[in-house]
Amino acid sequence: MNQAEKIKELKKKNNAVILAHNYQLPEVQDIADYVGDSLSLSIQAAKTEAAMIIFCGVYFMAETAKILSPGKTVLIPDVQAGCPMADMITAEQMRKLKAEHPGAAALCYVNTSADVKAECDMCCTSANAVRVVREGLKDRNEIIFVPDRYLAAYASAQSGRKFITWEGYCPIHAEIFPAHVLSRKSMHPNAEVLVHPECRPEVISLADRVLSTEGMCVRAKKSPASEFILATEKGILHRIRKENPGKKFYPASDAAICPTMKITNLERIVNAFENREHEVILSQEVMDKARISIENMLRY
Ligand code: 13P
Numbered sequence: 001m002n003q004a005e006k007i008k009e010l011k012k013k014n015n016a017v018i019l020a021h022n023y024q025l026p027e028v029q030d031i032a033d034y035v036g037d038s039l040s041l042s043i044q045a046a047k048t049e050a051a052m053i054i055f056c057g058v059y060f061m062a063e064t065a066k067i068l069s070p071g072k073t074v075l076i077p078d079v080q081a082g083c084p085m086a087d088m089i090t091a092e093q094m095r096k097l098k099a100e101h102p103g104a105a106a107l108c109y110v111n112t113s114a115d116v117k118a119e120c121d122m123c124c125t126s127a128n129a130v131r132v133v134r135e136g137l138k139d140r141n142e143i144i145f146v147p148d149r150y151l152a153a154y155a156s157a158q159s160g161r162k163f164i165t166w167e168g169y170c171p172i173h174a175e176i177f178p179a180h181v182l183s184r185k186s187m188h189p190n191a192e193v194l195v196h197p198e199c200r201p202e203v204i205s206l207a208d209r210v211l212s213t214e215g216m217c218v219r220a221k222k223s224p225a226s227e228f229i230l231a232t233e234k235g236i237l238h239r240i241r242k243e244n245p246g247k248k249f250y251p252a253s254d255a256a257i258c259p260t261m262k263i264t265n266l267e268r269i270v271n272a273f274e275n276r277e278h279e280v281i282l283s284q285e286v287m288d289k290a291r292i293s294i295e296n297m298l299r300y
């Protein structure tokens with residue numbers, strides 16, 4: 001029996017569901033029940049009837065699944081799978097920032113720890129940040145937006161709101177530069193340019209559309225274009241090519257690889273099942289507080 005077949009059996013035996021982010025290794029995406037962006041995976045985690053969730057992504061995503069499904073066992077195959085951007089702000093720094101701006105609404109990107117979410121009024125993902133600001137926080141005079149300065153800059157440009165920001169960023173998306181996109185565009189002049197909002201504003205200004213990873217998958221199917229340049233992590237190419245065999249996809253940068261998104265592999269997933277590793281454990285208090293900010297987001 002190969003590892004994929006073994007995982008299928010273990011999944012049945014444990015009444016488990018496997019959720020995988022769009023940046024996961026191709027073989028992990030292929031054995032997952034759902035592959036998606038942070039928002040769609042949160043929604044799947046909230047509504048699954050399985051008793052166990054194996055989360056193939058990075059740690060904050062597994063925490064979000066646990067917060068939304070507190071009665072379920074949530075396992076992350078490797079605890080080293082963190083997100084460097086999420087690590088750029090701590091709960092203590094968030095508390096200090098709030099104390100410096102009393103009365104401001106606290107908005108956090110989903111790429112934050114559960115402890116930081118617990119300090120915030122509202123959460124957002126790359127798919128809904130603009131809407132959350134425009135609709136969810138329209139009555140608030142001041143808004144703190146952490147930790148991604150580039151997503152905040154994009155949401156600010158789209159909503160016309162100014163934010164109190166944090167100097168966080170994604171080290172992978174921040175290394176995609178306009179020259180990468182322009183060089184690809186010179187090779188493929190008819191390609192549609194899809195850019196993730198974690199990119200720098202100078203890269204965003206070259207976009208035909210600014211989208212979450214799920215948004216890119218949806219757009220690729222709907223668009224009349226037959227070629228696309230994707231300014232995001234390269235892992236998305238597997239799913240998007242599989243779903244659109246007649247179309248061509250080029251990464252803006254060949255170097256755009258998130259190392260922690262590649263830690264999870266089939267062997268570690270088997271180990272997660274067999275040794276019940278590694279269970280995501282959060283305090284009741286943090287879960288209850290963080291759930292408010294996530295549920296406030298899910299209303300939009
Ligand atoms: P998405 O929610 O768009 O998939 O983004 C998550 C992420 O970590 C991007 O780097």
Ligand code: SF4
Pocket residue numbers: 058082083084085086111170171172173198233258261
């Ligand atoms: Fe975090 Fe960037 Fe990796 Fe996404 S691509 S998980 S934001 S480091």
